[in-house]
Amino acid sequence: MRGLNERAQAILLLAFAAILIRLGLTDAALPFVRPGLRPALLAAGIVLAVLGAHALRRDLRPAAGDPEAAGHDHAPGVAWLLALPLLTLLLVAPSPLGSFAAGRQGSEPPALMSGIDFAGLPEPRDGAVDLSMREYVGRALYDEATSLADTRVRLVGFVAPLDDDAAGGYLLTRFAVNCCAADATALSVEVVGDGARPVDTWLEIEGRWEPRDGHEPGTADTEPPLFVAERVTPIDQPAEPYEY
Template identity: 35%
Template sequence: MNRHAQAAVLFLIGVAVLRAGFTDLYLRYVKAGLRPLLLAAGIVLILTALATVWYELRRSRGSRESRPDDERDDGHDDSHGHGHGHGHGHREPRISWLLVLPLLALILVAPPAPGSYSAMRAGTALQRPPGFPSLPAGSPLRLGVGDYAARAVYDHGRSLGDRTIRMTGFVALDRRGAPYLTRMVLNCCAADAAPVKIGLSGQLPPTLQADTWLEVTGTYSGKRTADPVNHGVIPYFDVSRARPVKAPADEYES
């Protein structure tokens, strides 16, 4: 792979990164807050590619102009390794073409967010937050799965009280068929995605299928259970109404 090919790959990767950043595609890879950095990275890659092409063209032009006339006209081209050579004919190992594979994957394949299979084979990632900000007024109160779980476990539901709460997540079923409302949370990118689970009780649909997205409405429940994978605490939610919904554009929680 010569410099021009390297520049072409850099340019295409930059374009693909910008395309992902300007659409919801980037949410499959990184958390929403990293969008500005992703766009900046795409711009840097494109500028680097253009600078590489400009530098190579300038160096080739300078090399031709600095060569004596008899060397330029005798049919020999030192850039291919004849005579003394100036190193222009040196190419990177062919294995470097494997760099094109991530580009093709970025363009052609959008990896799905991990679902119930991954969630039930990983322990809950619930962690104690630094504090519990006051909740807004209104009913029902919309909360994220992670926010509800943290308040239910570490605040013992004091900030939730008997308020009507609404949440959205996908269904995960344990070996006994017990349902959990689940969301995958990110620290940085999809590679570190881990589940937060909430047990569901109350008025549930007669049949629940894994990976179905549900919007549940209900109230805080003091019931808890232990995650069989890492023995973390899983709180419960008392459901009064549940309905299937489409998966959101951003399937992760930060």
């Protein structure tokens, strides 16, 4: 592949910088990385913009700086591949991970994750406690004091098919992300008491925890915890599609 002359380098760098600055300033970054990375993306975009502007200036005014090196500073052809993520963002316009990616991980709940304090539930809002999927799954499986019993809970997630959907239920799933979507872990509850829903629909469900037969609180389980739906509201996809 042909190398890039300085004008091509400048265009590539400035395009990449523009994308990074946009990702750094808007919610467009959230399907890919955790929100805390946005300042770093912005800073990286600014650095690339400076480097790109420098290359452009050398291209337009070869006399500035060193006349002998001007116009001969080629970058290797592999650099063209940097256009691939830009084209992917434009062409495929990737959406946040959904039921397909969740299905690749299976519905077995992951082990108890750190940072969950079983002490007290938050104050209810409009008659139900807002819980993250991470916290609900953690409490439902591992809380020996069963703090979820007799509590009305509100969960947000998308619909994913059950492995065995003869019963007509579905999974409500949300991904937890630590750095980027490559390390996303699917967290699911099995919704009972609601009819079929189209896959990948975002729902806000108010309901109650119900222990699964044969599961001892405080131990791992191979099946996702149950959630008895009492009120189901379809919603738009949240600005933060993952739990971070």
